[in-house]
Amino acid sequence: MVSSRSTKYTQAIVAVLMELKHATNAELLERLHGQFPELSATTVHRATARMADSGTIAEAPADTQGSMRYDANVKPHDHFTCTSCGGIRDIDIVDDVLPMLTNALGDCRVTGRLLIHGSCEKCHVKLSKSQV
Numbered sequence: 001m002v003s004s005r006s007t008k009y010t011q012a013i014v015a016v017l018m019e020l021k022h023a024t025n026a027e028l029l030e031r032l033h034g035q036f037p038e039l040s041a042t043t044v045h046r047a048t049a050r051m052a053d054s055g056t057i058a059e060a061p062a063d064t065q066g067s068m069r070y071d072a073n074v075k076p077h078d079h080f081t082c083t084s085c086g087g088i089r090d091i092d093i094v095d096d097v098l099p100m101l102t103n104a105l106g107d108c109r110v111t112g113r114l115l116i117h118g119s120c121e122k123c124h125v126k127l128s129k130s131q132v
């Protein structure tokens, strides 16, 4: 049974995720709490799990605390994540580097998408300033 209530939440969750591009359940709840004070963590958790199952949204690499993060972009893609602030952005490089990786790996095959770690522009600038 799908109540109009849960549809309302589901649509709101998707809208916030589209805006944030990647978000944990906690981040989604935080953003939606002003609009829906009665919204519970369980409801968000159930809605995102159901949408990830049906392919409406995708699973993204976990954040720095290991929390599950969801992705508004359901097309397969690679990610860059900042080890300082945990920020994440979409990149698409696997096709370009696959021949190189396959070569280096020998008999092993790359089947998943890539997650590149580093320092985002914001953190990079902050780091290089504090080092001066």
Ligand SMILES: [Zn+2]
Pocket: 082, 083, 084, 085, 086, 087, 119, 120, 121, 122, 123, 124
């Ligand atoms: Zn950063």
Ligand SMILES: [Zn+2]
Pocket: 022, 060, 071, 072, 073, 077, 078, 079, 089, 090
């Ligand atoms: Zn993504």
